[in-house]
């Protein structure tokens with residue numbers, strides 16, 4: 001059985017960042033310092049705290065053994081800690097992390113006004129763009145972000161880039177959970193609606209997957 005554990009949180013902008021930053025190891029603080037935008041620094045810090053929390057509480061990896069490296073593709077890797085694979089997503093005041101016993105990907109996106117039709121026709125699979133055209137405005141916006149998060153989660157699980165895979169990873173939302181129509185990379189997906197946001201996850205696994213997701217608060221970290 002493949003296990004997949006996801007945790008997410010909403011940022012509380014009223015909480016000062018330094019106390020959180022101080023709890024991160026030097027390697028994370030150095031990486032944070034290289035980021036220019038304060039908003040980017042903030043979501044970076046929260047993503048690392050949440051990821052480290054999940055690795056400690058779920059995977060049982062002590063903080064001192066949690067060492068990250070980065071693949072050339074940009075994917076974050078957990079160095080030498082047995083079967084565990086990691087993924088994370090942060091932005092728009094939302095953070096999601098994932099730990100799984102197979103290659104995995106997670107994406108969280110705030111639902112927002114977007115040129116849905118234009119983006120979908122340019123980047124999505126033709127059948128997806130057609131599906132969105134049949135929906136009323138509110139439903140189309142929701143379905144657009146459902147598709148977007150599913151695609152990003154799959155891209156991350158594959159360790160590839162979004163640009164090449166946006167149209168290739170074609171989904172139907174007519175099933176629950178959504179079905180990846182093509183190509184079949186052995187990916188399995190999971191998705192949850194949040195208030196005005198979407199959370200999606202993917203793992204590369206041929207067998208059954210034990211999914212679990214929890215919302216945490218900054219205070220819990």
Ligand SMILES: CC(C)(COP(=O)(O)OP(=O)(O)OC[C@H]1O[C@@H](n2cnc3c(N)ncnc32)[C@H](O)[C@@H]1OP(=O)(O)O)[C@@H](O)C(=O)NCCC(=O)NCCS
Pocket residue numbers: 044047072073074075076087088089090091106107108152155156157158159160161162163
């Ligand atoms: C991966 C990607 C979809 C992330 O999208 P995003 O909406 O900007 O950002 P998210 O917050 O959802 O995710 C960012 C996290 O994904 C992870 N990530 C970045 N690139 C990744 C990749 N190729 N595969 C898996 N995970 C990746 C990182 O951990 C990153 O967070 P960090 O920089 O704080 O460590 C996008 O950056 C992308 O397409 N990158 C690939 C670029 C590319 O084509 N590279 C060459 C291909 S091999």
